[in-house]
Amino acid sequence: MSFPDLSKIPAIDKLGVEERVSRFCKRSIKNAAKKHGLHLALSMIDLTTLEGKDTEEKVKRLCYKAGHLHGSLEGLPNVAAVCVYPNFVRVAKKELEGSGINVASVSTAFPSGQSTLEVKLSDTKFAVEEGADEVDMVISRGKFLSGEYNFVYDEIATVKEVCGKAHLKVILETGELDTLDNVRKASDIAMYAGADFIKTSTGKISPASTMPVTFVMLNAIKDYYKATGIKIGMKPAGGISTAKIALQYLVMLKETLGNDWMNKDLFRFGASSLANDVLMQLEKQESGIYQSVDYFSKD
């Protein structure tokens, strides 16, 4: 791992990116492909609750939902993970024991990242010790925007060390990075510093994930793979609330990184309400009619 050569990072043309993205959105996904895609999307969800008002009870309910998506549909996959604040990792871990569902914890003074390295490291260490399988850290956007790229790189690399076996997802908070050129630069810094996943957003800033931003990050992952042979995962988060949008993301993933990335080890959706919309679409595929939202549990 070494600091990336920033002079080699290609420029990004926003209009070109948007034009390409509009092509993905025009793909027609029908029948078997739709069902398969919706199953894939479910299996990639990080079911998330990150609120000040979260309680142990709330986390327990979410964990139960993660393993019991919808009783009337057979053969459904589980979601990939449940994503919580560090203080709920222990309870989530216990609830999900034996389910194969991971526990992800945000850390490093999520969501703003405005704290000292010391605090960020102990935050991360705590989450890992409590049993988090995955850590979602935030980068220091202020430092990034003031050009202190080495600071951002070092911080990620240090957090990565503390993570140990836990997978590290690095949240760029692209809604604060302003330009796609910055998104690309931050992606490269995060990957070269040791990220296992790069992630768009905390969900606390608008805009959260967008397709153009995710597309730029997918291209960064592709270039990194070509350069190093290492496959980095991608997690768009926030704003992906419908099955239709999820399928458009999957089209973009398939046509940019290929089938190798089409699994939960390398792609995740950070979302709280996506699962139910996907389930509604799957029910419709099965029965031919849309069911009332009241048939889908809200936890």
Added chain:
Amino acid sequence: MSDTSQTSSWSYASAPENTDHIVLKEQYDLFINGEFIKPDSKKYFKSINPATGEVIASISEANKKDVDLAVASARKAFTSWSKIEPKERAKYIFRIARMIQERAKEFAIIESIDGGKPIRESRDVDIPLAASHFFYYAGWADKLEYAFPNKNPKPLGVAGQIIPWNFPLLMAAWKIAPAIACGNTVVLKPAETTSLTALKLAEVIQESGLPKGVVNIVTGAGKTGSEIVNHPDLDKIAFTGSTQVGKLIQNSIVGTQKKSTLELGGKGANIIFEDAAIDQAVEGIINAIFFNQGHVCCAGSRLFVQESVAEIVIDKLKDRMSSLIVGDPLDKNTDIGAINSKEQLDTINKYIKVGREEGGEIYQPTCNLPSNGNWCPPTLFLNVSQSHTIVQEEIFGPVLAIQTFRTIDEVIEKANNTPFGLSAGVWTEKGAKIFKLTQELNAGVVWANTYNKFDSTSPFGGYKESGFGREGGLHGLIAYLNVE
């Protein structure tokens, strides 16, 4: 239902456009003086679906007498059409534009069945642009005095118009809309492999109530075209097609009163500098050459990549080519459709063979091509130079010739080192470089950080052997007016 999410790779199910509502006649007659009439020749030829080889319909072959009749009806109609209130002319043209929009889906599907282009393109590009052209020129009909102040603009008379098979309805719109907006009447001949949307347009024109004889559509091949070109009672010949035929036309009309505009071949240079947004440039190269199977006169068929980024650009190009979906033009997910005709496929294959024989290094991704119909996978050639045939001649297919360059002057010299001068593309994040190239490239259109963008308001046309005259925009009016 089992959990398939972890087991197999994801592929798109077929998503063909529904064709149940498409009504096509078995046999199409000539559209002369507002009526469909049987050809004097009594001959019909077949229009073939290039994706399946199936016969779609029989099309009339117009002979000299048929062309005479069409020109006579246009001449008669000119007397009144050129004199009616310009705003009345505009109403008819607006009506045609709206009717094309209303029937857009039908037009798009027929265009894809008849010509082989992917439905995504006929739906999103051809048909909307055709409607837009009629809208745009309808707006000019009563404002010609403002377009050319103190020049007393007057229509030319009767125009003979011959159009190619690559954008059948769109080219008909490019020809008909400005001509009739200016008060001319027309005899239009579509290409013999793709007459159907022009004949559907004839139905729209008939329904629109446009006065009889203002637009006449005669079908047929080269012989019919030559009857039009050599007809003594035409005031104007407008042609879009090959440089070879363009030269013949120019020879035929020398010494006559006929005015002409020719929009001919091209060998567009697409230039990528090291400071370009590489991923978007690669996408631009793909659109520049593989749009409409490369059947585009302004296609970016010559790629120049700066040496410092050549390896990475070529690598990304190959990668992107392998994700293109080649197949059924009516499938909404198809990126590259069928080659327009057996003849054109033979031409393309001949050039691919020559490219190999002259030492070019070919790359084609693996594609599952259908067994019937005319197909060519996306193709690129490396290790070629300005001296190679496939760099010099227009192939009119999905074949890209790639060369590298070191300096800006070198690439300008190479880009201009061609008998053609229709189009070029420049990819760089440096504004100054864009301005330098737009000044120095001899091309009718130079796109910067994009390619193959068309708009009714923007003039299009070539230099050198790519032809003369402009279509689209204010410039497109001059081609159909006498100004003092």
